[in-house]
Amino acid sequence: MSKKILFIVGDYVEDYEIMVPFQALQAVGYVTDAVCPGKVPGETVATAIHDFEGAQTYSEKRGHNFRINADFATVDPADYAGLVIPGGRAPEYLRLDPKVLELVRAFADRPIAAICHAAQLLAAADLLRGRRVSAYPACAPDVGLAGGTFVDIPVDAALTDGLLVTGPAWPAHGAWLAQFLAVLGAKISL
Template sequence: MPTKILIVTGDAAESLEVLYPYQRLREEGYEVHIAAPAVKKLRFVVHDFEDGFAPYPEKPGYTWPADIAFADVVTEDYEAVVVPGGRAPEYLRNDPEVRRILAPFAEADKPIAQICHGPLITAAAGTLEGRRVTAYPALELDMKAAGAHFEDSEAVVDGTLVSA
């Protein structure tokens, strides 16, 4: 039976940050499940950096079905979790089910991969205290408030916690 990996996401997640890990992990033989607040067709977004816009503009991205609702996730069934960015982490961090899912991965020292704005969720779950992380640069203060050591870097590996 293949090793299971969970992707925790929702509407307005960055398309590439969900679908690239999903496809690559499947290519490597993992069974990958996408968890969301509800089992439904998720609507992802694409962020672009364009001249003339102070913040990055958001455009519609791909749609993709969620496999499992957060409330139905049994964390012990998964060996690792991926937390993509985009806008989804801004509201998902307030969901107690997301925090319930993330905390056991940190407690068991299982791999956690967090991308861009994804660390907003791991911070809300209380899993970043004393850890080295990177994130979208505008999140530096959020990461420090969570007790993390922020590094302005493309990627940071701190044990089983990987940030990009």
């Protein structure tokens, strides 16, 4: 089995939701590749920092620039053991790209980790039908309309349904990454 994980990102991907899993998976031995339609390796996407500061929804601030390291136009899904879809605002517009949807569907029978607003992209790719899914609560209608069941869990928890691991937002990273590694069948020795 491949030790490579693919990330699909776009401008205003949530900063923690790309930076943390991208580096954490490297730390346990995976090769992590990030692609973005319309961008080539070496170019960057802008990130956004979403925080929970007591308002009725999250706040948003400009984050870092995240460097793309693989080419969307030539990526072969067969080279990867799994897919990670971070949240933020990127999934909202990435779901409009038929080639992105085709790439996501190529992972239908492999491990997928999706967090926060990534449910929007999975819904558009028709990968939520009959699945139990967590996401940012504002995505509950997207999950339901796509035939999935939205499960409201604590913000620091994650949910596994078969090979799909989902979480509501970046505070779930510990649980979300642990469950994704379990689904990948990772063996970690320190």
